[in-house]
Amino acid sequence: MGTQGVTGRPPLVSIEHVSQSFGSVRAVEDVSLTICEGEFFALLGPSGSGKTSLMRMIAGFGEPDRGRILLAGEDVTRVPPHKRPVNMMFQNYALFPHLNVFENVAFGLREEGVPKPERSARVDEALRLVQMQSYAARRTQALSGGQKQRVALARAIVKRPKLLLLDEPLAALDRRLREETQEELKHLQKSLGIAFLVVTHDQDEAMMMADRIAVMSAGRVLQIGTPADLYERPVSRAVARFIGDANVIEPEIRAHLDGRALVAVDGTPFEIATGSVRDFAIGVRPEKIRVLEPYVSVPGSVTLDASVEQRLYRGDVTELRVRTAHHVWRAAILNASRRTGFMPEPGERIRIAFAPDDAMVLPE
């Protein structure tokens, strides 16, 4: 699995060791990544992690201090924005207030010198793709947030760029609309065959839409991979915590042998596969932790005595905060199994168990 659906496609954008500073702020630090043709790629990271700065450099706004940006094999590092075959949808949409919907979408085609009849036909088609064809003559100020977002999208795709850049495209929409729009964007991207680069701080959004995700923090890329890669095989404590929930535990490392390590948590020993990694933490997803009545044990699992500190009802799951000898854990019990399963009260003594295979090795 891994990079399935991406390998084999030619690279479209190559970012090579790019850095950018604003005064003393290092916004982007030595970032390298490749986006392939037709790929849906997401830059995911907390606010201030350098996502927008990196995206703006790809569009041509702000030059890197170091490194190169290649577009379809050509070095565009110093090419001005109006000569790059990429288009960007701005975070605030930046629809021109003095032009109506049609004129906004036609703006780029007029700049290109597309003759009028063809221009008209292409604008109509783009507006139809985003279901805004009946709004062509409207002023943009009168549109709702969702409608503005669609017009901004039409204005960017009408130019048929090789790469479409979208900066937090859904951040201004309310929750219901955001989920609908995620699916539409994904669908649109597949049907147009244009590569999309989306900036987002919302991990669910990135996981749902993207073929591959680059997780950023403090200007650096922590890990690049498919959503499944990042969730199941995070390489660092930070990625494990940022993508989904994880109990990150520093185990006692007792011995290394043939790519495996003998470790102990709260004095309970077990073996895990580590490859060549020698120093690491382990991460266990809350849903991989089984909550058991005291004195029950599961053969082949790591079983620890614990007490319940807190119980939080979250709709689909109930989350337990439990304490073992030296650690605090979060465990999730699926509420669908509630009637048959065990549901302890706060203060109750219990046991928790997880399979050694579910302990993810986090080298960084």
Added chain:
Amino acid sequence: MRMSRFNIVSLVFGIAFLYLPILIVMIYSFNASKLVTVWGGFSTQWYRGLLANKPLMDATFVSLRVALASALGATIIGTMAALALRRHRRFVGRGLFAFMLFVPLVLPEIMTGLSLLLLFVALDWDRGFWTITLAHMAFTTSFVALIVDARLADLDPSYEEAARDLGASPLSAFMRVTLPMILPAIAAGCLLAFTLSLDDLVIASFTSGPGATTLPMRLYGQMRLGVTPEINAASTVLIVSVTLIVIVIAWLTRRHRQA
């Protein structure tokens, strides 16, 4: 919010102090009596008299031509200065340039007038229409620059970036996006320059010559021979025109809701 009695009284007195004299001028411009201080019934004879008063009409045309020419010049130069200040955050002498651009806003008019007079004398230029026009441009340019600069300051740069991203060259992005968006501010600056020129007395007095007498200069000259109801009528016309222009300026510079 409730106002205390003290505040209400202050407000009434303040407004009365500002507008009562103007109101009296306007009321007496419709006075049938020739005596300025005695009400003799309603009449519009003084307004008809204005049209027949050749020197006054000539002065009005001089004023309008000076105002038009100086406002156009001030608008072009003031807009370019504001753009240079906003666009190029760093150039040698930027601070000094900004300072020098805005000093005329607070410089006493008599200083501006006197220094320009000395300049024109030194250059040995014949004083008249063009010297007044240049003098008015010199002080109204700052006002245009101030208004356009304020608009540029709250113009989101992403509009122009979006234009660049859609394939527009820097010039094209400016012409098709930035200029239309700041046009109301430029128009407001132009109208302000026009009104400032129209009712300037001090600078015009210093820089005019024979044959180029502006309306305020003519009114002031006539007034020294005694206030007539005709002056009230001319003042009323001037006040009403300026008020209308100021209302248009306020409408043009109302805060734009940005998308």
